[in-house]
Amino acid sequence: xxxxxxxxxxxxxxxxxxxxxxxxxxxxxxxxxxxxxxxxxxxxxxxxxxxxxxxxxxxxxxxxxxxxxxxxxxxxxxxxxxxxxxxxxxxxxxxxxxxxxxxxxxxxxxxxxxxxx
Amino acid sequence: xxxxxxxxxxxxxxxxxxxxxxxxxxxxxxxxxxxxxxxxxxxxxxxxxxxxxxxxxxxxxxxxxxxxxxxxxxxxxxxxxxxxxxxxxxxxxxxxxxxxxxxxxxxxxxxxxxxxxxxxxxxxxxxxxxxxxxxxxxxxxxxxxxxxxxxxxxxxxxxxxxxxxxxxxxxxxxxxxxxxxxxxxx
Numbered sequence: 001x002x003x004x005x006x007x008x009x010x011x012x013x014x015x016x017x018x019x020x021x022x023x024x025x026x027x028x029x030x031x032x033x034x035x036x037x038x039x040x041x042x043x044x045x046x047x048x049x050x051x052x053x054x055x056x057x058x059x060x061x062x063x064x065x066x067x068x069x070x071x072x073x074x075x076x077x078x079x080x081x082x083x084x085x086x087x088x089x090x091x092x093x094x095x096x097x098x099x100x101x102x103x104x105x106x107x108x109x110x111x112x113x114x115x116x117x
Numbered sequence: 118x119x120x121x122x123x124x125x126x127x128x129x130x131x132x133x134x135x136x137x138x139x140x141x142x143x144x145x146x147x148x149x150x151x152x153x154x155x156x157x158x159x160x161x162x163x164x165x166x167x168x169x170x171x172x173x174x175x176x177x178x179x180x181x182x183x184x185x186x187x188x189x190x191x192x193x194x195x196x197x198x199x200x201x202x203x204x205x206x207x208x209x210x211x212x213x214x215x216x217x218x219x220x221x222x223x224x225x226x227x228x229x230x231x232x233x234x235x236x237x238x239x240x241x242x243x244x245x246x247x248x249x250x251x252x253x254x255x256x257x258x259x260x261x262x263x264x265x266x267x268x269x270x271x272x273x274x275x276x277x278x279x280x281x282x283x284x285x286x287x288x289x290x291x292x293x294x295x296x297x298x299x300x301x302x303x
Binding site: 074094097100104 | 172173174175176177179180181183184187191195199
């Protein structure tokens with residue numbers, strides 16, 4: 001597991017706890033929960049840029065490269081889709097939708113690390 | 118038929134195509150919440166106004182189904198493209214699971230009694246699938262050594278594949294077309 005994974009681990013868990021907590025408190029999605037999901041997207045973008053630089057500088061992906069990129073691009077779409085789905089109907093349940101982003105990104109980052117090394 | 122189902126949906130251009138369009142698209146969405154009855158089709162009562170499952174907790178359910186549809190499709194596609202000959206049965210089961218998740222996601226998001234029946238079918242097939250494949254992978258591990266979403270009751274996915282159809286059936290029961298309007302969640 002590399003630094004990219006741990007960044008996403010921390011940001012993803014914080015986002016999930018914030019969003020699930022807001023959902024339990026019966027709040028609709030607000031700036032805090034949506035920005036925490038945006039932070040997950042940012043962390044994934046850092047992973048993307050870092051990975052492009054590493055491949056460009058000659059580093060080799062141990063597993064299937066297209067599987068790695070498939071995971072990364074799918075993960076990048078998740079926060080966008082979840083925010084779209086959540087603000088279309090702003091109830092407490094939408095915060096649980098946002099909460100799913102952090103853990104899913106975390107699981108996918110773990111898989112991406114396995115493929116890379 | 119199609120128009121009446123449309124009118125009961127969320128506010129996306131639904132009312133615009135409704136021939137009985139006394140109420141515009143926006144209000145059609147509000148009608149779902151407020152429950153003011155528009156007897157749309159012949160023989161339909163005003164309960165069609167709330168005949169949708171993509172609201173409240175249903176939206177979380179659809180989101181989780183969408184994640185599983187995506188991951189199951191990607192996984193089955195990868196297995197079939199790269200190593201199909203290793204275990205054709207297991208990878209065809211993966212693909213079947215992916216199709217079930219896709220159908221469940223779409224049908225749960227769509228309003229109307231027809232989509233309700235599609236949802237019930239998809240979720241029941243999913244429950245049977247996870248139980249049968251889970252049991253087979255447990256008791257006949259020699260013939261089912263290859264991973265699918267439903268292997269070992271979905272252990273590789275935190276047992277969510279086992280939990281999801283149960284929650285789905287509870288949600289579908291609570292939002293069944295014949296349910297009394299008073300029982301509506303939020």
